[in-house]
Amino acid sequence: MPIATTNPTTGIVERTFDAIDEAEVERRIAAAAAAVAPLTASTFAERAGWMRAAADLIEADGDELARLITVEIGRPIAQSRAEVGKCARGMRFYAEHAESFLAPEWLSDPSSVGASAAGTRYEPIGVVLAVMPWNYPFWQALRFAAPALMAGNVGLLKHASNVPQAALYLDTLFERAGFPAGSFASLLIPASGVERVMRDPRIAAATLTGSEPAGRSLAAIAGSEIKHVVLELGGSDPFVVMPSADVAAAAAVAVRARTQNSGQSCIAAKRFIVHADVHDEFLAAFSERMAALSVGDPLDEATDVGPLATESGRDELADLVDDARQQGADIAVGGTRPDRPGWFYPPTVISGVTPAMRLYAEEAFGPVATVFRVADAAEAVAVANATTFGLSSAVWTNDSAEEDHFVRALAAGGVFVNGMTASYPELPFGGVKASGVGRELSAAGIREFCNLKTVWKS
Known part of the structure; x- marks a missing residue:
């Protein structure tokens, strides 16, 4: 994939960028x-001051950043603004709590281990x-960077190639806020350049949010180098509705849970088990609400669902739906690729899915x-x-x-009862099975990239 901003609403390449060469990679490492x-x-106090200053910069640049998100990935502008605000809140959360999360913990009775x-x-x-991936270009990167920097670690970011302008903004953010030079930097390199960086002995660990194949690849490299990794990979999250539930409320929330970021979220509900x-x-209420969503220009405040971020992503989603249709699934809403510029796909509801269909097991990212x-x-x-x-x-x-x-x-x-999955700085976030290892956010997230050192004194 070229390193470029390609507007998903039009399919037009707006800006291209050259990958940095090996000499520049070495300089940044x-x-x-x-x-x-x-x-x-x-000190924690110094880092907290710098982190709050970085949050202030994010907020001051909020309108510009929201528009940038929308142009680079096609997300409706109101949701892009919400991402910017969430970033600032998360950064301030770690500025406030990092010291307590990482405070030394002493045994109340050290004599039990023969120590004073x-x-x-x-x-x-x-x-x-x-x-990091493109689908939340600032939040995904900053939910790593804020705890990592507050713990005293240094960050290097290899961002997705279709959000280069987001990567370049983050490249200078923390130094502008007062952090020591080199504390955080972006590497404009292709995916093929990750292994060289990961194998560098100066790199202590890595974190990846993205696809399962990408996670397996990075984990294999990390394993051979004996380096710690945190992986947040794909999801095909279930949304279960039982007879005792408020079905109308469940259907209303289900629409938001499925279509946040135009459906391009790892934690979006994807399988509705009723x-x-x-x-x-439920199917009638859910289908009616999905059909009523406004699909169009993501810079229009009235738009609910914008284009998908990439042409390949749109085509892969359409192939999943076509496979289900050909094998007898019922398409209640949508299911037809629109004849218009850009990488749009309509809100779609499918029932009658069987294990023979790809949609039964594969993640529908849209x-x-x-x-x-x-x-x-x-x-x-069981389902x-x-x-x-x-x-x-x-x-x-x-x-x-x-x-x-x-x-x-x-x-x-995670299990969310009578609500939809969301990420909060206060709560740990991550998955099991092929959805990843380790946790982000909360105290658990900041401790992932720390050496837990035992101290014993006679």
Whole structure:
């Protein structure tokens, strides 16, 4: 993929960028390594001041950044503004809480280990490589950068090639805010250049948000180098609706859960698993609401769903739907590629999906929802877990026993009851199975890239 801004609304390439050469890659890695000592030596208070200054810059540039997001990936502008605001909040969260999250922890009775004092402390590990996707071009990068920098680590960002302007903005953000030179930098390199960086001995660890194949590739390199990784990969999240639920409310939230970022979110609900007693009611309400969404220019405030970010992504989504249609699935809404410029695909609702169809197991990265009819809670769990993914999940029920059952039985990194999956700085985020390893956000996220050092004193 060329390093370029291609407007998904028009399909027109607006700006292209040259990849940096090997000499510049080396210069940036060396600058990052040189920044480790001054950043480690800084205090939490100093880093918090710089992080708040970076959040201030993000907010001051908010309108410009929201438009940039929309032009580079096609997201509706109101949602782009929300991403910018979420970034600033997340940065301030870590500025406030990093010191307490990483405070030393001492045994109350060290004599149990034959010591006068014993416990643990968290220390930064050095330079961390972040390989980030395009779908939340600022939030994905900053939810790594904020905790990493507040812990005293240095960050290098290899961003997706279709959001180069976002990468270049982040390249200078933290130095503008006061962090030592080299504390954070972007590498405009193709995906083929990641292995060279990852194998550099000055790189201590890596984090990747993206596809399962990309995660497997990075993990294999990290394993051979004995380097720690955090991986947040794909998801095909279930959204379960039981008879005790408020079905109308569930259908309304289901639309937002499926179409956030025009459906291009790892944690978007994708498989709607509905008890037979309320299946028809839910399907009708859900389909009506999906059909009513406004699809169009993402810079228009009234637009609900914009184009998909890439032509290949749109084509892959259309192929999934066509495969299901050819094998007998019922298309309640949408399902036809529009004849217009840009990479649009309509909100689509499909039922009657069987294991023979690709949509049964593959992630639909766009505004396409599959609805399943199940007989009871046991079948709902079986269908929900019948995938290699396990990122997050949602369950709608007003029965406390059912709630407890689903919270325990769903194989996922999160369960949201009577709501839709979202990420919050206060809560850990990540998945199980092929959806990844490790956690981002909360105290768990900042501790991922720290050395947990044991201290024992006689």
